[in-house]
Amino acid sequence: MASKKTWIWVIVAGFGLVVFAMAALAGLSLYFVTSHISTARSSDAEALRAFDDIRAQFPDERPLFEIDSRGNPHPTGDLGSLPRSDRRPEYLWILVWSPDDGRLSKISLPFWVLRLGRQNIDIKHDSGFDLDQLDLDVDQLERVGPKLIFDFRTSDGERVLIWTR
Helix, strand or coil: CHHHHHHHHHHHHHHHHHHHHHHHHHHHHHHHHHHHEEEEECCHHHHHHHHHHHHCCCCCCCCCEEECCCCCEEECCCHHHCCCCCCCCCEEEEEEEECCCCEEEEEEEEHHHHHHCCCEECCCCCCCCCHHHHCEEHHHHHHHCCCEEEEEECCCCCEEEEEEC
C-alpha cells in the first residue's frame, strides 16, 4: 500500500513541476515580447522624424531590397558580392508606421533568436505584400554587418523600415 501512495505523490509532483515549468516559460516569453516590441500612438510628424532618424544612420545607402513595379520585393544587388564587415550586427530592427490607427511600432530581434529557428527569417506584415518574400538569410546579414535592409512605403502612407545594427 505504501508504494501506491509513493507513486501517486511522484505523479502529482511531476505534474506540478510541468505546470510550474510551463508558467515560467510563459512568463519569460511575455517578458521577451514586452522588452523587444514597443508600440505607441504617434502623429505623422513624429513618425516621419523617427524614420528620418534611422535613415540618417545610413546616409546615401541604398536598401538591400526594393519593391519592383509589380509590387514584389527583390534584392538590389548580389548580397554575396558585398564586402565582409568587421562588425557583426546584434539585432534586426523593424520600424512600422500605420497611419490608419496612428501607431508606430518598433521591433528588435536579437540575432541569437533568429538563429534558433531556420536560417531564413520569416516576417509577416499586413501591408500590400508579404515581407516573408525577402528571404533574409541570417548568415548573409551577419556577414555584411549593419545595413539598411528595406524601406517600403505604400500609397496609403504605411511605411516599413528594416535594418541591422
